[in-house]
Amino acid sequence: MNLVQEGLALGIPAPGPGAHQRPSAARIYRMWFGTEGALPTDEDLARKILNAFPREPAAAKINRAHHLLITEALATRGISQVLDIGCGYALPRPQGGGDLLFTQNTHDVVQQHWRSASVIYADIDHDVVARWRSLLSHAPTASLPKAVLADVTDMARLLTQLEADGHLTRDRPVAVLLHDVLPWVPDDGRVHDAVAYLRSWLPPGSALSITHATADLSTTWVERVQAVYGEEGIAFRPRDRQSITSLFGDWGDLYGGPVRTVPTARHQTRHQFATVPDYVSAGYAGVAIKPQRAG
Template sequence: MDRPDRDDPIPGTTGARVDTSVPNVARMYDYYLGGAANFAVDREAAERALAVTPEIGRFARMNREFLGRVVRYLCERGIDQFLDLGSGVPTVGNVHEIAHQHDPRARIAYVDHESVAVAHARALLVDEPDVSVTQADIRRPAEVLAAPGVAGLLDLSRPVAVLAVAILHFVPDSDEPDRILRTYCDACPPGSFVALSHASMTTMTKSEAHRGQDVYRSTPTPLVVRSRDEIAALLDGCELVEPGLAPINHWPSDTGESPANGYGAVGELR
């Protein structure tokens, strides 16, 4: 991915508190997807990760496609409210774009902690009355759920889809990702859904995974690669829809291609 050495201003980020001395995982993810909301430090870290673990770039692309399929599935199930945790930098195929194709009045609350992601999203979505962008740490569910952009937009007496797509692998075990996700789910009424995707090892070697994790240790949010069983445990108490927990590029059906190095699932809350 060729990019100029200099960093051009990113739309909407003027005045945002941005630390460009260390790489950021949201901006690295944006780079993997071919976006422009990233800095030299992010591109350098992303290229180091790709050099040792090319599957990281494939996972990012496959995960984006997984998100699109999930949102379309949920819309078909009648969901018109979405809480997108760790939403990242807006790119083509964002949740609101897909949801609004089904229902122009669908409500989407984006939540992210990264300044560039939030500022860029707010600039792009300023004319979207049914979309909000909240800067908050998803590890603090009570604060997120009480934030004006969430509490003031979503009606939690009606079904909501909680999206934890490619975010919990940045939450260490010490922060109890299962408890965090359960807190969000417990705030939603029966008939709601939760969608999850998470990095794992399916075709990567342990050496590749470890070297990739070494790169992410240079960021404020190191990558935690969990096993399939560990990922499944994050969804305890949810009634998974078919096909259950599957490689993200084999959900909801097997594509016949090599599985991506990550699992995904959608669960209904009873």
């Protein structure tokens, strides 16, 4: 079964004619880290985004640094099953140098602590998954990471399949990373339903980490970015702090007490951009742990 057939079986339509010539938010995200492979249409849209919000590359790096720090924190906590949903492209070493911090990917961090860890990358983009599979086929790891096609709004299908295939087990905690993926789903109801199902499915002790764009911290700039994407037919939905916090349900914070939803650069004290103004993050981050009681 090829990737297109696999997607159709999951209810994910094949890319339409000319799909690979249209701008891609995933490819543009990778551009901010100095990697190659963008199309002229990506470059045109990237210029418009920079005109709307010149700090966009910094916001992307803040999000990525947080991703790596949280992955490290959860692995250190003892969680050896990690599901990275909406993973986007891998970030290979930039041409001509660059910050090597950002060349790490989720499995690189987790498997420094757990060589036999189960790491699953999931994305709705066929090209993203194809490239991950090519990269991971050569990964020198004790437990080969997996890359799967998935629609974040069809959480039941994704989790059922991962459990059936033996990629995840519910007899020990799972860390789920939903980093900069939910803003690309404009339907609030579908987002809440998907995350609610995820919370109910995960075993006690599991972690849910979310980063999410918001207009709370830089209203004009983020709304301009939203309009730029909208002109290209790309749905982008910033949400406010209350809406993002509600996605954690009644779970407690990673460090105890009520879950904290704070500007991304300020969530982890070790974050290299912890002192930048909040508007540069342009998003919130929160990490919660499922309690031992049901919920």
